[in-house]
Amino acid sequence: MTALExxxxxxxxxxxxxxxxxxxxxxxxxxxxxxxxxxRKRLEIAIFVGPALLIxxxxxxxxxxxAARYSLYKWDSRQPFELAxxxxxxxxxxxxxxxxxxxxxxxxxxxxxxxxxxxVGNNGQIIVLSMLIQLPVAMxxxxxxxxxxxxxxxxxxxxxxxxxxAEVTAGxxxxxxxxxxxxxxxxxQGLGLPTPSQGWLEDPTWGFWTFFFIVSWKYIGxxxxxxxxxxxxxxxxxxxxxxxxxxxxxxxxxxxxxPLIGPTVRVWAFLSIIGSIQLFDMAWVLxxxxxxxxxxxxxxxxxxxxxxxxxxxxxxxxxxxxxxxxMSAALAYMALIMxxxxxxxxxxxxxxxxxx
Amino acid sequence: MASMxxxxxxxxxxxxxxxxxxxxxxxxxxxxxxxxxxxxxxxxAGGEPVTLTWWHNAVAGDNxxxxxxxxxxxxxxxxxxxxPNVTIEIxxxxxxxxxxxxxxxxxxxxxxxxxxxxxGGGELATQVESGYLMDLTDTLADDISRLGGGxxxxxxxxxxxxxxxxxxxxxxxxxxxLFEEAGITEEPATMxxxxxxxxxxxxxxxxxxxxxxADGWPAAHWWYNFALRSCSQDVIQSAGTSLDFSDQCxxxxxxxxxxxxxTEPFQDQFISTVAQTGATSSAGLVATGEAAMxxxxxxxxxxxxxxxxxxxxxIDALHDDLGWFPMPATDGGAGDPTxxxxxxxxxxxxxxxxxxxxxxxxxxxxxxxxAGAAEAAGILPVAPAAAEAVTxxxxxxxxxVAGNAAYVQxxxxxxxxTNVGGAxxxxxxxIFAGTGDAQDVVDLMTAAALTQ
Numbered sequence: 001m002t003a004l005e006x007x008x009x010x011x012x013x014x015x016x017x018x019x020x021x022x023x024x025x026x027x028x029x030x031x032x033x034x035x036x037x038x039x040r041k042r043l044e045i046a047i048f049v050g051p052a053l054l055i056x057x058x059x060x061x062x063x064x065x066x067a068a069r070y071s072l073y074k075w076d077s078r079q080p081f082e083l084a085x086x087x088x089x090x091x092x093x094x095x096x097x098x099x100x101x102x103x104x105x106x107x108x109x110x111x112x113x114x115x116x117x118x119x120v121g122n123n124g125q126i127i128v129l130s131m132l133i134q135l136p137v138a139m140x141x142x143x144x145x146x147x148x149x150x151x152x153x154x155x156x157x158x159x160x161x162x163x164x165x166a167e168v169t170a171g172x173x174x175x176x177x178x179x180x181x182x183x184x185x186x187x188x189q190g191l192g193l194p195t196p197s198q199g200w201l202e203d204p205t206w207g208f209w210t211f212f213f214i215v216s217w218k219y220i221g222x223x224x225x226x227x228x229x230x231x232x233x234x235x236x237x238x239x240x241x242x243x244x245x246x247x248x249x250x251x252x253x254x255x256x257x258x259p260l261i262g263p264t265v266r267v268w269a270f271l272s273i274i275g276s277i278q279l280f281d282m283a284w285v286l287x288x289x290x291x292x293x294x295x296x297x298x299x300x301x302x303x304x305x306x307x308x309x310x311x312x313x314x315x316x317x318x319x320x321x322x323x324x325x326x327m328s329a330a331l332a333y334m335a336l337i338m339x340x341x342x343x344x345x346x347x348x349x350x351x352x353x354x355x356x
Numbered sequence: 357m358a359s360m361x362x363x364x365x366x367x368x369x370x371x372x373x374x375x376x377x378x379x380x381x382x383x384x385x386x387x388x389x390x391x392x393x394x395x396x397x398x399x400x401a402g403g404e405p406v407t408l409t410w411w412h413n414a415v416a417g418d419n420x421x422x423x424x425x426x427x428x429x430x431x432x433x434x435x436x437x438x439x440p441n442v443t444i445e446i447x448x449x450x451x452x453x454x455x456x457x458x459x460x461x462x463x464x465x466x467x468x469x470x471x472x473x474x475x476g477g478g479e480l481a482t483q484v485e486s487g488y489l490m491d492l493t494d495t496l497a498d499d500i501s502r503l504g505g506g507x508x509x510x511x512x513x514x515x516x517x518x519x520x521x522x523x524x525x526x527x528x529x530x531x532x533x534l535f536e537e538a539g540i541t542e543e544p545a546t547m548x549x550x551x552x553x554x555x556x557x558x559x560x561x562x563x564x565x566x567x568x569x570a571d572g573w574p575a576a577h578w579w580y581n582f583a584l585r586s587c588s589q590d591v592i593q594s595a596g597t598s599l600d601f602s603d604q605c606x607x608x609x610x611x612x613x614x615x616x617x618x619t620e621p622f623q624d625q626f627i628s629t630v631a632q633t634g635a636t637s638s639a640g641l642v643a644t645g646e647a648a649m650x651x652x653x654x655x656x657x658x659x660x661x662x663x664x665x666x667x668x669x670x671i672d673a674l675h676d677d678l679g680w681f682p683m684p685a686t687d688g689g690a691g692d693p694t695x696x697x698x699x700x701x702x703x704x705x706x707x708x709x710x711x712x713x714x715x716x717x718x719x720x721x722x723x724x725x726x727a728g729a730a731e732a733a734g735i736l737p738v739a740p741a742a743a744e745a746v747t748x749x750x751x752x753x754x755x756x757v758a759g760n761a762a763y764v765q766x767x768x769x770x771x772x773x774t775n776v777g778g779a780x781x782x783x784x785x786x787i788f789a790g791t792g793d794a795q796d797v798v799d800l801m802t803a804a805a806l807t808q
Contacts, residue, residue, distance in 0.1 A: 080464065110800065111800045111803035111804065198626075198627045198628060204791055287570055
């Protein structure tokens with residue numbers, strides 16, 4: 001999740017910088033030998049891109065292909081793969097519909113499909129709730145922090161701090177705070193209020209909401225920082241002009257600031273959706289997705305089956321399903337929602353290219 | 357900025373290259389001498405140099421003490437002093453990391469330690485089927501017969517692949533002073549007695565039983581014991597290989613557990629309680645006198661000791677107040693009421709390990725050294741000749757119960773292997789959480805068994 005976000009946030013400014021640099025130095029020096037130049041260019045590309053491609057193929061593409069292969073086998077992952085047995089798509093049907101054999105479908109549904117769809121449901125709920133809760137909260141905080149007031153930078157720092165903490169650190173901290181005899185429980189009981197009967201994180205009803213609260217606390221800092229960066233790019237003149245025309249602070253936000261940071265919000269939503277599908281570290285640290293899967297995600301289910309239960313084939317099938325989910329979510333989002341943003345970028349670049 | 361990035365990348369590359377080189381070179385020094393020694397000579401003083409790598413689970417506790425780890429080191433030193441051509445490299449690894457991650461990965465990569473921890477049962481069977489373990493049947497025949505029936509979990513289809521150094525049964529640990537306070541005069545012998553004791557403790561305002569259900573297995577052990585009482589020896593032992601759970605007794609076990617849970621014997625929020633970490637864990641609750649009882653294995657006396665300040669008086673006071681009784685008998689059921697559940701620790705040799713590995717393993721589990729481990733670190737030795745070295749009165753009682761048991765069954769999750777065992781534990785936690793029932797446990801186990 002973090003790596004994706006980091007690369008996502010890192011890319012946008014880099015593209016801009018390149019575009020403006022090309023604008024400042026319009027003419028590439030003419031060379032006497034175009035063929036030698038072309039070869040040099042290819043060599044440069046190979047040298048600069050080669051290592052990255054090599055790492056990409058070794059650590060991303062190759063494992064993915066291997067996972068796709070493993071997912072077609074019945075394989076106890078503690079045994080050598082030579083002992084595995086080819087079973088076609090059985091691992092996939094087991095996860096999706098409890099297998100195709102009517103005799104065992106009922107228990108397979110209970111043992112495999114139910115936990116799988118429960119995890120998918122949790123991932124889905126986190127995506128939707130992020131949009132419904134994290135987005136407005138982060139937007140309001142960002143708009144407020146965009147005004148000048150004393151101590152603004154320290155407030156920004158505090159709000160961003162959870163995002164910088166390592167997942168494991170934050171998870172252990174919350175585990176201690178939410179312990180059945182821990183400070184949060186005691187404080188709330190001290191106020192005479194009830195606490196979840198089976199504990200914050202393990203209660204069948206409350207477990208998911210406690211988890212969602214922790215995840216929001218952890219990742220909302222990123223949304224706020226992104227929105228603040230977007231707001232910083234909104235031209236002051238527009239806001240001043242609106243104020244002169246008599247617009248109130250809220251009207252300025254609603255009609256100028258929020259529409260103008262639309263692209264930033266859309267990028268954040270994209271990162272949030274992908275991150276929600278791949279959510280793992282926090283759920284795992286806080287007791288492996290919950291003792292009855294209250295906040296299990298596809299990733300925690302996959303790791304549990306793969307490393308604790310040693311069902312390598314089924315875990316690989318879950319990995320591939322998760323990959324298909326995030327890939328199709330990403331492509332659909334790109335095609336439907338971010339099309340406008342990326343299309344603009346492309347035309348702008350193309351124009352510059354013509355000028356040069 | 358760009359140049360900074362470049363430097364840091366260069367540094368990172370250099371660092372990873374250094375790591376790689378280090379890994380390669382350490383590899384070389386480890387394997388080369390081993391390979392040259394697989395010729396087969398026994399380890400006499402003039403033998404070729406041999407390096408044995410040894411992975412075990414004795415890590416230091418919260419208070420920094422590591423009695424067993426120190427004892428293993430002293431055994432390695434004694435062995436290398438006698439066999440100067442042998443060097444022993446020890447790695448201490450936390451139990452779950454070792455069992456679930458480190459050993460399986462090392463075995464698969466083919467770069468495995470020579471001597472490593474082995475828990476027996478279904479897991480050992482998988483390792484044998486994969487051809488990872490050295491057959492010790494002939495080389496250590498004398499030691500196998502010396503250790504007797506305790507070796508059974510480390511045997512597969514008539515051959516022996518590992519030797520245990522300790523084996524203990526589980527039962528209910530309790531605080532005698534809290535029993536006294538609640539007016540309980542006798543250790544519960546039946547479930548009805550246990551129910552009475554729970555009620556008396558509740559009336560006295562004491563939490564009757566602590567369980568660390570957040571970890572899964574401590575909760576599951578209650579079900580194991582009900583299964584041991586409701587299923588016959590034959591059903592349980594044949595299920596270990598057939599993975600057939602169609603007998604009604606498996607469902608009865610879950611229903612007995614449901615009934616027992618209905619009397620609310622456990623602490624508040626038991627589903628959120630862990631077993632061993634921190635004062636609010638189940639062991640912590642018993643050690644600090646907040647809860648009266650806990651169902652646990654023989655190791656728990658040391659877990660409780662970890663919650664004292666480590667002084668001799670505090671540990672003595674704890675031992676004075678700590679009682680133990682076997683799992684009470686249930687009404688009906690085909691199981692023998694004296695049967696006990698237990699588990700142990702042993703070591704196995706990697707299939708390509710030098711012959712010195714088996715020799716050193718025999719040295720570790722010798723009568724004398726098991727007695728030494730019992731004295732130094734409080735283990736429960738398997739060797740009958742070392743039994744006298746156990747002095748802790750509770751552990752003596754525990755060994756007697758094990759000795760008098762109709763039979764001792766290895767932990768059910770270890771017996772059934774990680775896949776079925778894991779499904780079983782998940783199902784049982786479902787009963788504890790109120791999200792599943794007795795039938796679910798059997799269904800999850802059956803489904804898992806069908807997939808392997």
